[in-house]
Amino acid sequence: MTEAEIFDKIVQERRAIRKYDENAIMPEGVVERSLKRATLAPSSSNMQLYEFYRITKKEDLKILAEYCMGQGAATTAQEMVVVVVRLDKxxxxxxxxxxxxxxxxxxxxxxxxxxxxxxxxxxxxxxxxxxxxxxxxxxxxxxxxxxxxxxxxxxxxxKKDMHVTGHKSAALAAQTFMLSIQAEGFGTCPMEGMDSKRIKRWLKLPYRAEINMVISAGVPKFPEALYNERLRVPFEEVYHEK
Ligand SMILES: Cc1cc2nc3c(=O)[nH]c(=O)nc-3n(C[C@H](O)[C@H](O)[C@H](O)COP(=O)(O)O)c2cc1C
Structure with a gap:
């Protein structure tokens, strides 16, 4: 396989996973390795104004899943990562x-x-x-x-532009993390359907910290893991040549 084919496979196979196999185990190291790779994502002026909070304990996962509105993508996850924007740093x-x-x-x-x-x-x-x-x-x-x-x-x-700048770079790191988890053979789901205020308080984050997204990770439980086949608007709608 060429590098492009390998990359294509990872991108094609990454899906938003809504149900994980609750009895499966994700080997130690997968998430940490992937977060290290996430820090290699480009960031505005290389400022890396983000942080990752990794949640692994059963009791903590339960609390965070509740703050993620009890979504299946959260309640069944093996681990979760909260991506936080830290403009204050x-x-x-x-x-x-x-x-x-x-x-x-x-x-x-x-x-x-x-x-x-x-x-x-x-x-x-x-x-x-x-x-x-x-x-x-x-x-x-x-x-x-x-x-x-x-x-x-x-x-x-x-001021509003600073927020966009911070969230752009954090989201690039988040996507790098998700692609890495996929390459490791596991699944993820990015979530913005969550109570950011409660999560901030729970993580004891300062006022200026902002939650970018929560990402669940684990062993997908197919076929329930996917809502349906992958859907996108026609490529011509998003592709332009000037
Ligand atoms: C910023 C962001 C927030 C999202 N929030 C949620 C969410 O709260 N719950 C959920 O089930 N999926 C969420 N998704 C996943 C999208 O619904 C999903 O990526 C989209 O439907 C395309 O499906 P695919 O990723 O399987 O290709 C989110 C995706 C992004 C990028």
Missing amino acids: YRQRAKHNHDNLARIWKGVNDKRYKRIDNYYRKLMPIFYFTDPFGLIGWLKKLLVFTIGIFRPVVREVA
Whole structure:
């Protein structure tokens, strides 16, 4: 099999699993390996403003399944992972990037190092800084609007845009995790049908943390695992050439 054929098989076979075999066991290591692979997903400015909370204990799975509205995809799962967006960690993650890149470039290519230093020490903190009312975001918006009259500029700088930025990268990590679990021979189901407020409180997460999605994982119980055959809108509806 070529690499493309292997990848195609994984993508074709990944389905949203609504029922797992409750007596089956998922070998230790599958989820952790897959979460490590998930961290290799691209993230905006390599900031990785997300975290994963892995739930494995029976009593915890029961609570989380209840917060996932008692869906079959949750009540029968062997394990669950809560993907959390942590925009509030932007200072730490910017420093981590800065220090790593400084180690590589400082004294080797000082022009490049200066750009990195400016990006992670000045630009990132400005980009992610917000106030509770989003007023600073509107000021930034006004600034980019003015600059945008003269040249192309990144326009997504308001408070709501930060949330989108965070969730985009977290979702890419989530998808990498699900494909990895599939490659390991198991199934997953992403869930946004859940009580994010209760889950946040249960995980003792800070106010600014946001639940991206909950992903259940386990050994699918076919045929109940699938609601029906795979359905998509015709490809021509989503494919455009300019
Ligand atoms: C962000 C997101 C949230 C989802 N939430 C749920 C959910 O709460 N419950 C559920 O059963 N499926 C959920 N799904 C799964 C979709 O319904 C499923 O992916 C879609 O129907 C296509 O089916 P397939 O994944 O088997 O191809 C979600 C999928 C995504 C991407």
